[in-house]
Amino acid sequence: GQNIDQPTEMTATEGAIVQINCTYQTSGFNGLFWYQQHAGEAPTFLSYNVLDGLEEKGRFSSFLSRSKGYSYLLLKELQMKDSASYLCAGMDSNYQLIWGAGTKLIIKP
């Protein structure tokens, strides 16, 4: 079956770095997405990886290893506003998105 695994909750300190991991099993693969969702708000797109390697966008980076079925989202210089849920989703060969349950990130001062 198809599956996405990510931790349920993580805690980190303001100013620090945190890595949120995601492992995926999909029927075929057309890319891996990360979305951010603040409480009570819409999920918003963060990144899309389809090739192996690291993609950097400011304080956020996303990594993909297709051979390992593994991705991570790296957040640097954490700010209080980064407290949110982070959703990982893999796209299968039919362009269907398979979603993880999300990782709730708590930032402490």
Added chain:
Amino acid sequence: ETGVTQTPRHLVMGMTNKKSLKCEQHLGHNAMYWYKQSAKKPLELMFVYSLEERVENNSVPSRFSPECPNSSHLFLHLHTLQPEDSALYLCASSQDPVSGANVLTFGAGSRLTVL
């Protein structure tokens, strides 16, 4: 504002009521989606419309009935719901549902409580 607007933001209904959720997108996208989001569970795709034609129906109970009158508007008609249908219902839109880099733009959701 994401460009996808959902109303109402909150809805409480009894099991015998009929209500509708509305979604409007101002992005010129070709595809629109309904998702169900329950606490600590993955997003569940309910319906997909591409160019106003339904292309996906993931075995959703008939008490949920979608309607897409044009490429900018999407409705979810609700009838005889069950308490387990209480959840956040998210609408999304995208440019091309059969593209690898198919980025979804979500609305803020309609929080539904069924009593």
